[in-house]
Amino acid sequence: MSYYFTILSPTDTPLFNIAFGTSKGGGDGIARFRFPETAQYMNQFIIHSSLDILEEAQWTNGAMYLKHIDTYPPAAAYISAFLTPSGARFLLLHQPPHLPSSTSTGSGLGSSSLLGSAGSTTRASSSSVAANPTSPQTEEAVRQFMNEVYENYVKTAMSPFYKQGMEIKSPVFRTRVTAAGKKWL
Amino acid sequence: MSANKTSRIGEETRVDKVNAELVTLTYGTIVAQLCQDYDSDYQEVNKQLDKMGYNIGMRLIEDFLAKSGVGRCANFKETADMIAKVGFKIFLNVTPTVTNWASDNNQFSLIFEDNPLADFVELPDDGRAQDELWFSNILCGVLRGSLEMVQMQIEAHFVSDVLRGDETTEMRVSLVRYIEDEMPPEEE
Secondary structure (H helix, E strand, O other): OEEEEEEEOOOOOEEEEEEEEOOHHHOOOOOOOOOHHHHHHHHHHHHHHOHHHHHHHOOOOOOOEEEEEEEEHHHOEEEEEEEOOOOOEEEEEEEOOOOHHHOOOOOOOOOHHHHHHHHHHHHHOOOOOOOOOOOHHHHHHHHHHHHHHHHHHHHHHHOOOOOOOOOOOOHHHHHHHHHHHHHHO | OOHHHHHHHHHHOOOOOOOHHHHHHHHHHHHHHHHHHOOOOHHHHHHHHHHHHHHHHHHHHHHHHHHHOOOOOOOHHHHHHHHHHHHHHHHHOOOOEEEOOOOOOOEEEEEEOOOHHHOOOOOOOOOOHHHHOOOOOHHHHHHHHHHHHOOEEEEEEEEEOHHHOOOOEEEEEEEEEEOOOOOOOOOO
């Protein structure tokens, strides 16, 4: 599974984004999107296009974690959202790996056999986080991830040198988001 | 006075409490505002913080002596313990470690495990703040001001800060001289 995570301010300014891959089931934490050549802008495009749905979904219940809200089938991209009380949006795009036939597109180095076997174990346990983006396990894992990021976001926003609505450049925050991704996704 | 007794005074002295985040955010705002006002001239910001601290220290010592009820320290070592275990304990609820004494017993370091002023803080990422700004510099001024009021001229400065990526937060304090009672100049 590959992930693209972004934080948007209440006024739709992108504050932070990061791409990473799963670390579960032998994953190495590196994002491998299905269409690597267009992923960079397509991911942003897909994630931002879910904002309308997010705005509808945010009134359906009082929860901050809105679960899986949108799907973009052509890229098999699933969007989960988390809303902070102050209106910052956390959006996570997740994209399951290719079907078994075409998975082995990893690096052609000596480690490819290792990657291949790791991939097959991932597929074997189809209930794992990586395999099924809409399963309750995944929803739960994403919720944990969002909560951890939220905690760190609050800390970062409390820094006296951070101004509201400013891009989050803090390397500490980035490390912590990466760590949260590793831990839960 | 034994070290144990000193820490007991620190533990037992009752002071009004205030929410830690209020202190952290207030102090953080002051520093951020100073950085803005002085156009990120961090040397100047350090100086201003020290000056603010000095003015605080001159008043705070009175409050400190009244609340803790301690008397005169016999030597500079005792003073150091008093600062760490009573002063910092009652005002900031931390107890820095006193260490690295110079051979003449006139210089020591305070190592802060935990610095409530610097919670949540990340220094500005402009390539200079990490090398120039001493975020908690107000504390140096506080020590300088308060000790001056009890006849000790000291010099205090930070030598490392976890905010800068150092291992520890360390303040170096050195005694310059005991201020003797001086006759006012105009007197016969």
